[in-house]
Structures are given as structure tokens and as C-alpha cells.
Amino acid sequence: EPEVTQTPSHQVTQMGQEVILRCVPISNHLYFYWYRQILGQKVEFLVSFYNNEISEKSEIFDDQFSVERPDGSNFTLKIRSTKLEDSAMYFCASSEAVGETQYFGPGTRLLVL
Amino acid sequence: RKEVEQDPGPFNVPEGATVAFNCTYSNSASQSFFWYRQDCRKEPKLLMSVYSSGNEDGRFTAQLNRASQYISLLIRDSKLSDSATYLCVVNPQGGKLIFGQGTELSVKP
Numbered sequence: 040e041p042e043v044t045q046t047p048s049h050q051v052t053q054m055g056q057e058v059i060l061r062c063v064p065i066s067n068h069l070y071f072y073w074y075r076q077i078l079g080q081k082v083e084f085l086v087s088f089y090n091n092e093i094s095e096k097s098e099i100f101d102d103q104f105s106v107e108r109p110d111g112s113n114f115t116l117k118i119r120s121t122k123l124e125d126s127a128m129y130f131c132a133s134s135e136a137v138g139e140t141q142y143f144g145p146g147t148r149l150l151v152l
Numbered sequence: 153r154k155e156v157e158q159d160p161g162p163f164n165v166p167e168g169a170t171v172a173f174n175c176t177y178s179n180s181a182s183q184s185f186f187w188y189r190q191d192c193r194k195e196p197k198l199l200m201s202v203y204s205s206g207n208e209d210g211r212f213t214a215q216l217n218r219a220s221q222y223i224s225l226l227i228r229d230s231k232l233s234d235s236a237t238y239l240c241v242v243n244p245q246g247g248k249l250i251f252g253q254g255t256e257l258s259v260k261p
Contacts (some may be wrong), residue, residue: 070247072247072248072249074249080253081239081251081252081253081254082190082196082239082249082251083251084248084249084250087246087247087248089247094246094247095246095247095248097248128193130195130196132249134247137246137247138183138184138243138246138247140186140198140201141198141247141249142198143195143196143197144195145194145195146194146195148193
């Protein structure tokens with residue numbers, strides 16, 4: 040069964056450093072998403088991406104965040120200058136079409152020290 | 153009012169019990185509705201979509217009441233493996249999913 044993959048599974052970084060989280064969506068999916076979940080809290084939408092551009096972003100997704108599809112398979116989330124409060128689990132998801140089921144990757148656990 | 157609100161947990165039930173989860177949502181224009189389950193420190197996994205006519209998948213039954221903006225999930229004959237957090241998820245429009253806080257279920261032998 041096709042699945043979304045994410046790397047790395049864990050990332051520890053120092054405050055102020057840049058991190059890039061990587062995702063490989065399901066191959067025939069056209070819509071890509073990033074969500075985050077701070078420990079003990081609910082899953083929160085960050086951004087959606089379609090046709091090589093951002094479709095929608097949340098208030099959380101400020102100027103320190105960016106997304107990119109650098110090639111035909113990868114979808115990345117960059118955090119330019121990490122803050123302590125960026126520590127969370129980051130989930131990538133993909134779907135065939137908007138409103139259709141979104142399938143989630145296993146997540147990257149980011150810890151900012 | 154929260155965008156998606158769920159019953160507070162945890163629910164502790166014996167094996168074989170029937171358990172019901174409730175959820176309300178605030179955006180009346182919402183288009184798609186789902187129940188996901190999340191195991192500890194894992195990704196959300198789709199349990200089932202929720203349709204206006206109600207739908208069933210084995211031991212699981214989901215209902216949607218658009219007029220009341222209310223979604224429910226019923227689990228019959230609960231198994232130990234059903235222990236997880238159940239997430240009520242709403243797609244208001246576009247692709248963004250709005251998640252509830254989740255309700256933790258613990259099924260005991």
C-alpha cells in the first residue's frame with residue numbers, strides 16, 4: 040500500500056538554526072500539506088500546496104516557514120530560524136484531490152534547544 | 153466556540169463494551185468529515201469518512217447531523233486494539249483539516 044514517508048524521524052537543533060524537514064507524498068497525489076502537533080495538544084494545520092504554490096496557510100505559518108517541491112517526489116518544510124516553541128511533531132500529508140482523504144506520514148519529531 | 157469540539161476523555165471501558173464519541177463543529181459550511189485514530193506518538197490514521205446518510209464499517213458506525221453540526225462515532229464490541237485517541241476532523245472548505253482535541257479510549261481486559 041502506498042504511503043507517505045518523512046525524514047528524519049527525529050531532529051534536535053539549537054535555537055536560531057535552520058531545519059529542513061522532508062516528505063515524499065504518495066506518488067499520484069497532487070495536494071500536499073504540513074501539520075504540526077505540540078506535545079499534548081491537537082494537530083494544527085500549517086500549509087497546503089498544490090501546483091507548485093501555496094494554496095492556503097495558517098497564522099502559524101509565518102515568514103520563518105517555507106515550503107518547496109524541489110523535484111518530482113520530495114516536498115519540504117523549512118524553518119529558517121528555529122524557536123523553542125517550534126518543538127513539535129511535524130506531519131506531512133497528501134491527497135488525490137482537495138477534500139479527499141488525507142494520508143499522513145509518520146512525522147518528524149523536532150526538538151529545539 | 154471551538155472550531156471542532158469533542159467529548160473530554162479518557163474513556164475507560166471493558167472489552168466488549170459499546171462506546172460512543174461525540175463531536176460538534178462551528179462552521180456550518182463545512183464540507184467533509186472524518187474520524188481518525190491516533191496511537192501514542194504516531195501519525196493520525198483515517199478510521200472512516202462520515203457521510204450525511206450515516207455509514208458503517210464493521211464494528212464502527214459514524215453519523216452526521218448537519219442541522220445540529222454534530223458528528224458521532226459508535227464502536228461496538230470494543231477490542232483491546234481499539235485503545236487509542238479518536239480525532240474528530242472537519243474540512244471546512246479547501247484542503248485544510250481542522251482537528252478536535254481528541255478523545256482517549258482505553259479498553260481493558
